[in-house]
Amino acid sequence: MSEQEKNIPILDKRTSRRSFIKNSGLTVGGLVIGGAIGSLLNGKSEATTSTVAHDTNQTVIDYSETRQFFVRQKDFDAIVAATEVIYPEDKNGPGAIALGVPYFIDKQLASPWGSNADDYRKGPFKAGETPLNKSEIVLQGVRKLNEVAEKEHDGTLFKDLTEEQQIAILTSFQVGEVEMELVSSAAFFSLLRTLTLQGCFADPLYGGNKNMAGWKMKEFPGAQMSYTAYLDKEEFVAIEPVSLGGHKH
Amino acid sequence: MVTKLPKVDVVTTGMGWTGGIVAAELTKAGYHVVGLERGVERTIEDYLHGHDELKYNVHKELMQKLNKDTITFRNTLAEEAKPVRDEGALVLGTGTGGGGAHWGAQTYRYFPYDFEIRSKTIEKYGESKIPDGVTIQDWGITYDEIEPYYSKFEQMAGVSGEVDPLAGPRSVDYPTPPLKKLTQMKMFHEAAEKLGYHPFVVPTGTVSEAYTNPDGETLNACQYCAFCGNYGCEYGAKADPIVTVIPTAKKTGNFELRTNSIVTRVLYDGNKATGVLYKDTRTGEEFEQPADVVALTSYTFNNVRLLLLSGIGEQYNPKTGTGMIGKNYTDHHTITGAIAYFEDMKFNSYIGTGALGSAYNDFNADNFDHSNIDFIHGGQIEMHLMGNEPIANNAVPFGTPMWGKEFKEKSIHYYHRNVVVVSQRAILPHKDHYLDLDPTYKDDYGDPLIRVTFDYTEMDHKRNEFLVEKCAEVAKEMGADIIDIIPMAEHFGGRFAFQHDAGGVIMGANPETSAVNNYLQMWDVDNLFVCGASAFPHFGPTNPTPTVAALTYRAAEGMIEFLKNGGGPLVKAK
Numbered sequence: 013m014s015e016q017e018k019n020i021p022i023l024d025k026r027t028s029r030r031s032f033i034k035n036s037g038l039t040v041g042g043l044v045i046g047g048a049i050g051s052l053l054n055g056k057s058e059a060t061t062s063t064v065a066h067d068t069n070q071t072v073i074d075y076s077e078t079r080q081f082f083v084r085q086k087d088f089d090a091i092v093a094a095t096e097v098i099y100p101e102d103k104n105g106p107g108a109i110a111l112g113v114p115y116f117i118d119k120q121l122a123s124p125w126g127s128n129a130d131d132y133r134k135g136p137f138k139a140g141e142t143p144l145n146k147s148e149i150v151l152q153g154v155r156k157l158n159e160v161a162e163k164e165h166d167g168t169l170f171k172d173l174t175e176e177q178q179i180a181i182l183t184s185f186q187v188g189e190v191e192m193e194l195v196s197s198a199a200f201f202s203l204l205r206t207l208t209l210q211g212c213f214a215d216p217l218y219g220g221n222k223n224m225a226g227w228k229m230k231e232f233p234g235a236q237m238s239y240t241a242y243l244d245k246e247e248f249v250a251i252e253p254v255s256l257g258g259h260k261h
Numbered sequence: 262m263v264t265k266l267p268k269v270d271v272v273t274t275g276m277g278w279t280g281g282i283v284a285a286e287l288t289k290a291g292y293h294v295v296g297l298e299r300g301v302e303r304t305i306e307d308y309l310h311g312h313d314e315l316k317y318n319v320h321k322e323l324m325q326k327l328n329k330d331t332i333t334f335r336n337t338l339a340e341e342a343k344p345v346r347d348e349g350a351l352v353l354g355t356g357t358g359g360g361g362a363h364w365g366a367q368t369y370r371y372f373p374y375d376f377e378i379r380s381k382t383i384e385k386y387g388e389s390k391i392p393d394g395v396t397i398q399d400w401g402i403t404y405d406e407i408e409p410y411y412s413k414f415e416q417m418a419g420v421s422g423e424v425d426p427l428a429g430p431r432s433v434d435y436p437t438p439p440l441k442k443l444t445q446m447k448m449f450h451e452a453a454e455k456l457g458y459h460p461f462v463v464p465t466g467t468v469s470e471a472y473t474n475p476d477g478e479t480l481n482a483c484q485y486c487a488f489c490g491n492y493g494c495e496y497g498a499k500a501d502p503i504v505t506v507i508p509t510a511k512k513t514g515n516f517e518l519r520t521n522s523i524v525t526r527v528l529y530d531g532n533k534a535t536g537v538l539y540k541d542t543r544t545g546e547e548f549e550q551p552a553d554v555v556a557l558t559s560y561t562f563n564n565v566r567l568l569l570l571s572g573i574g575e576q577y578n579p580k581t582g583t584g585m586i587g588k589n590y591t592d593h594h595t596i597t598g599a600i601a602y603f604e605d606m607k608f609n610s611y612i613g614t615g616a617l618g619s620a621y622n623d624f625n626a627d628n629f630d631h632s633n634i635d636f637i638h639g640g641q642i643e644m645h646l647m648g649n650e651p652i653a654n655n656a657v658p659f660g661t662p663m664w665g666k667e668f669k670e671k672s673i674h675y676y677h678r679n680v681v682v683v684s685q686r687a688i689l690p691h692k693d694h695y696l697d698l699d700p701t702y703k704d705d706y707g708d709p710l711i712r713v714t715f716d717y718t719e720m721d722h723k724r725n726e727f728l729v730e731k732c733a734e735v736a737k738e739m740g741a742d743i744i745d746i747i748p749m750a751e752h753f754g755g756r757f758a759f760q761h762d763a764g765g766v767i768m769g770a771n772p773e774t775s776a777v778n779n780y781l782q783m784w785d786v787d788n789l790f791v792c793g794a795s796a797f798p799h800f801g802p803t804n805p806t807p808t809v810a811a812l813t814y815r816a817a818e819g820m821i822e823f824l825k826n827g828g829g830p831l832v833k834a835k
Contacts, residue, residue: 098664104673125320132331132346134702141343179665186664205664213651214315230676232611232651235312238484239612243441248607248677256313 076219077115080122081147086169090154090161091117091204093171097178098208105229106222113211116220120207121147142195146203153200156192157181216255227253235259263538265549269293269517270824272537272552274524274567277359278806279792279813280558281502282417284510285476286817292824293515295550296507297539299523300325300356303503308493314650318491321348323363325355330704332562334755336716338579338693343755344702344710351757353560357518358493358503360560360760364806365490365615365647366466366499368420370411371801371808372626373404373429374638375687378799381627382637390637392720396589396690397637398798401770401832402779402815404429410811415464418500418810419472419480422464427622437469440483445608445680446619449644452738458621463643465616466500466806476509483614487648490615490759499615522548525706527555527571527789534573534789540706554820557766557791558813564795565696565765566711573786574766574776579693579714585776586766587697589690591800592715593761597725597749598642598683598732600656601741607677613648620644624731625802626687636720640686640728640802642735649676656681659745682736683747684728688800691718696765716753725749761805763797768812771834778832780819781812787830788823790816 082088092114101107108114120126126147137143144152160181161170170178184190188198211220213227215235221227227234234253242249270292273280284294316322331351333342345351354360374381377399382390391397412433414420422435439462442450446462453460467483474480483498497504510516526538528549536551557564568574568586575584620643622628631637655672656679662668699712729746736744769775772784781796783789792813794805801808819831 099669100666102666102669104669107669128346130320130326130328130348132327132344134344136701138341138343141346182664208664209655210315210319210652214319215313217313218315227651230651230673232649232676235488236486236611237312238486239609240482240484242609242612243443243485245609246444249609251611256310259310 077112079115079118081118081126082121086158087151087154088114088118089169089171090157091150093178094154094157094182094204095208095211097175097182098205099212106225108208108212110222111212111226112220112222113208116211116214116218117150117207119219120210121150142199144195149195149200149203150207152192152195153185153197153204156190156197156200157185160184160190215257217257224253224255263547263549266551268536268551268553269295270552271295271554271556271820272550273297273556273558274537275299275359275559275563276357276502276507276518277354277558277560278361278502278506278810280359280556281361281506281510282810282813283556283558283790283792283817283820284516285506286814287820288510288513288515289476290821291515292821294510294517295552296510296516296518297522297524297537297550298357298518298520299542300520302357302518302520303362303493305493305495305497305504308495311492311495312486312488314652317488318650319349319652321352321491323354323356323491323493324348325353327351330710332711332713332757333699333702334713334715336714336752338714341701342699342712342714345755345757349758350755352760353562354760357507357520358501361500361502361806362493363491364466364499364760365804366806367616367804368415368418368422368464368466368807369425369641369803370428371404371803372622372628374626375799375801376400376402376404376407378638385627386631386637390631392718394692395718395720396692398767398769398774400779400798401768401775406779407808407811407815408432410814411807413814414807414810417474417476417505418466419468419474420464420466420500421469421483423462425461425620425622426459427625427628435464436474437472440465440467440469440485440614440617442619443609443612443617443646444606445610445644445646446617448739449619449680449682449735452735453619453621453642456735456738458623458642458735460619460621463616463618463620463645465614467494467614467616468498468500474505476505478505478508480504485612485614485617487611487613487650489613490647524559524567525570525708527557527567527573529571529573529786532786534786553788553824555789556816556820557789558793560760561762561765561793561795562696562711562713564791564793566698568766568791569698569711570708573789574783576697577695579695582692585772587695588776589764589767589798590694590696590713590715591688591690591763591797592713592753592757593685593688593763593800593805594757594759595688595717595721595725595749595753596683596685597729597747598681599729599736599747600745601680601682601736601739602658602675602743602745603678603680603740604742608680610646610649610677610679613646615647616645617647618643618645624684624728634727636724636727638687638689638802639724640684642682642684642728642731644680644682651676658743680736680739680741682732684732685803686724686728687802688721689718690764690799713755717749717751722749761800763794763800763805766791766795767798768796769798778830778834779815780831781816782819782823782831784830784834787828790820792816
């Protein structure tokens with residue numbers, strides 16, 4: 013066995029190292045990438061990779077749940093509540109809150125994506141277009157959620173409404189009934205729904221899909237490197253998911 | 262100040278498939294090629310850590326960012342176009358590999374009918390079969406003439422496939438066997454055969470086994486990992502210019518790659534293209550690169566735009582029908598069909614490749630009688646297993662809310678219990694659909710953006726109605742419990758989401774009906790070759806890359822002839 017082969021770890025219990033090498037042809041012509049692939053494939057336990065830090069009292073603080081974008085508590089509370097209505101906890105498993113979706117959204121809005129850094133932003137903006145960037149749309153939208161809630165329910169904030177009341181308000185946003193400035197409430201709702209689903213199912217490295225619980229719920233195996241061992245399986249094969257953070261570099 | 266560089270034999274504008282093929286073929290023949298690429302150089306090491314749906318599939322990490330330039334779009338001549346602003350709505354490859362880095366690698370050939378669509382339609386059904394305004398034309402090349410170049414592409418890319426009994430004849434077999442049939446594909450084959458159709462496993466550039474191509478480049482075996490279309494392949498198992506034609510060019514010693522180099526003009530003296538003007542995207546420094554042959558090897562939009570910005574050829578005018586540049590633009594981003602849900606099945610739907618799947622062509626091209634049907638051409642009935650990534654795949658039967666409890670419940674329930682049967686179809690040109698320069702919107706350098714004017718024709722709607730029923734038919738035969746037909750909007754909505762655009766610098770048999778001959782050589786400017794789907798007079802029914810590549814192999818042969826003979830037109834106008 014060559015050094016190369018020795019360094020390629022076992023991909024999965026069901027995919028032997030030998031069959032992986034044979035199938036991929038890495039030793040035939042792929043030596044250029046063998047080393048790098050080898051290290052990428054070296055799965056390590058997810059449990060050791062969560063973002064934790066220890067203070068002097070040995071208390072575990074999860075710094076990934078510190079906000080970068082939302083400053084006002086009321087704004088954040090509204091988005092927390094709204095995402096949970098969009099993707100609620102149920103018998104299948106966790107909802108948006110337990111999956112870390114609000115923190116995922118916070119990070120996304122603070123990132124260059126939140127400022128539409130890669131989009132074409134030159135004017136003029138014509139009818140049906142918004143000059144606002146994504147973080148501006150979401151911020152205006154969550155404030156509007158509270159504004160509508162307080163107006164319709166005697167000063168009650170969105171987070172304190174019943175689920176039924178929250179659904180009714182979100183529906184009015186979805187159908188574009190709520191007046192917003194320079195953007196439609198339907199566009200805001202659509203963005204919020206998109207962000208919520210992304211936060212449920214993106215790789216955990218972005219702060220959502222906590223402990224891969226979103227993937228586990230859908231039985232999605234995550235960032236696997238190969239499925240050649242399962243091509244002939246007629247029955248469903250449940251594979252323990254792996255995230256990019258679970259790859260060893 | 263412009264720095265004038267020493268003259269070279271050939272300069273290319275972009276290093277995707279077309280630039281890569283030109284570079285490989287011309288350098289092997291001993292010519293010195295400079296490849297200009299506005300993006301960065303990539304190696305497969307750049308594709309490690311790549312199994313990230315949010316970064317690559319949603320945020321399109323491999324694609325050209327739109328913050329410096331984009332396209333504008335409108336449906337009709339009467340409207341003002343708006344820019345396509347959002348990263349998700351316009352996919353353009355960038356960096357070495359270009360579209361060949363992110364493609365899903367479905368590698369079908371077009372049909373003999375496609376290349377002679379006008380003659381064959383008139384011959385069989387009469388001229389009245391072609392609706393007013395539909396500007397189809399023969400390509401100036403027959404299937405038999407392009408066949409050797411398709412084979413050359415397939416041999417280079419290691420294409421894994423199974424012969425489609427309804428496709429044009431092949432001179433050689435696929436170089437590698439087809440990908441494996443998964444459960445859903447077996448069901449599709451069985452159902453299609455029961456219905457009397459002719460299914461085959463989709464041919465693909467995600468290769469089924471390790472393969473060394475005639476240039477000595479090796480592709481590794483596909484792992485079915487499903488991070489494929491919109492991703493680069495870290496295994497080097499997907500045919501990509503960076504693992505095939507670019508290394509081939511490099512090892513000749515005759516190739517020079519210049520990245521971060523954006524071509525802004527083709528230099529034109531009224532007779533010849535004397536070279537190109539380009540900028541270093543980081544410093545803004547400007548260079549002139551003189552060349553004996555200029556090969557435009559950018560994407561459809563930019564090939565057209567560079568000609569228009571450089572004053573080469575005449576802008577097509579939809580009102581008068583005069584001018585050739587920008588004519589016969591076709592968009593191929595409308596693929597509808599049916600979603601089939603199976604209560605009693607649970608598929609391993611996380612497995613896939615950009616091209617794993619099955620198809621049949623019984624309703625494609627002129628493979629069926631159109632006498633009593635009020636459209637021409639057709640589409641492929643097909644299903645694909647691309648690996649249902651969890652952000653993008655939350656299908657629920659129609660009538661289900663799109664959020665909240667019921668949505669969650671059903672989207673999880675059906676996640677591994679659905680198969681989507683779709684139909685890629687031909688898109689035929691119309692006199693009102695074209696490309697020109699936008700009067701309002703500009704890029705970072707102050708140059709106008711390209712403007713797209715495109716909508717569905719009546720025939721597109723009729724063809725769609727016919728094809729979606731065929732998709733539903735096979736889904737039913739497969740035993741689906743629920744079948745939802747995906748609706749087609751009344752108007753094209755302007756999402757250019759997987760780089761299927763054609764026309765604008767179309768090919769043909771003479772300069773009255775085309776901008777380039779069948780070597781992609783411009784009729785007016787004989788040392789200028791315009792490579793890409795910009796040459797397609799209509800969009801054939803399936804993915805464009807094999808036809809783009811085949812035409813570019815022929816163009817490269819033409820460039821070699823041209824340089825050997827000291828110039829001149831390669832084809833006499835008919």
